[in-house]
Amino acid sequence: MAMNPFKERGIPLEKQIRNWKQIALLPYRKQQVDAYTRTRIILMNGIENEGWFFKHSFARNTDHKEIQARLAETRRVEHQQQVTINWLNPPDQTILETSIAYEQVAIDLTAYLARTEPDPYVKEVFDFGLLEDFDHLFRFAQMLDLIEGKDPDEILQGKTDVFPGRPTQDHHNDPILRLRKHYEKNQANPISKANILTLLSAEQQTALFYKSHGFQYGSPDLRELYAEISEVEEEHVTQYESLMDPKETWHEKWVCHEFVECANYYACYTTEVDPKLKQIWEMFLGYELEHLRIAGEMLKKYDKRDPEEIVGTTLPTPGTFEENKAYVADVLFNTVNKRLMPDGAFERIDALPSNWPSYAYQRIVNASGAPSEEVVRLRMESAGQELVRASEALAKRTAEIRLRSLDAEKAPNTAPERAEEVKPQYVARAA
């Protein structure tokens, strides 16, 4: 049922501060947690971190004591929420296992947002990013098998395929090419605003996680893989934030942030299968409704606008996790050979100019080979085959996808060198 967040009563701010025991809850059991409960926890941690970052930036850019006070009060709550959510992750879940889950978030979140996105250009950008995170999952899965001897389905639970996407060695672009066209703030559908800020928060969280944890492995190949993929996540942050209208005022942005927190907690609350988690999502939704009311009051007072003008009166449900295998395969078959061009445009590989700016960038970063290719090579040497988890129909198209997806300049260690050598080891799944 649709919810109007401006008609609902939230939890008063003075009731939102919790004690240490209430903040640091016991973690879930990784053997029992539902895969999409884990992805909701990862997403909401990213949403809370973005809320916290944003409020610090705003506070550093205003001299109004009243605004600074409202930011400080609600920001303390965002901090407590973030710690509670992130610390639900159990200490025995390894960094690689968590990375598999982060890419599952990226894939199934981006696919859901693309499917529900009303703006065709925004959808095209989402589809483009989708195939990159889809490939990251494949690369991390090779190392989860090699280093920890685990199957990615222990984390994914068969809900997300493990299969090569647009090759990670080709995700490294001239920084300017990642800049896309932004929406117009007074014309954009609130669903687009919510979708973009949600995905941006998730990608930022992923970039932070990889660059904060990749060094904790001793394997040089895995360290380089984290260095490589964390930089792609930085490209994704650049890409998605460039979709937002930079003319939005600080107050408009504040309203958008609280609205997005409400929308995602609402989606989590309505889809959660774990009763303990459901209670947390409901409580935090109550917190955010009050934050939204406060941000709306500040907008009315200082910008002389109503919050409904900015975000409408219906909560969308961006943070909805469900299977998207058919959608992802469709985007893969149709757009794996797409690349970024200046001014927010796209082009197919065959039509790229020889002086395409990203060739120059890739020549530098891939000069000693791409770690994302090396990990596939290592898995093939070790087990004879690369690790794939997909339906038989999809797995049979591995070589074809590989042929169509690599651009004119390949990393020197591209594995395998010839598409005909691809012999994926797959576990048959229902299509």
Ligand SMILES: [Fe+2]
């Ligand atoms: Fe929050």
Ligand SMILES: [Fe+2]
């Ligand atoms: Fe990724």
Ligand SMILES: [Fe+2]
């Ligand atoms: Fe990403």
Ligand SMILES: [Fe+2]
């Ligand atoms: Fe909030």
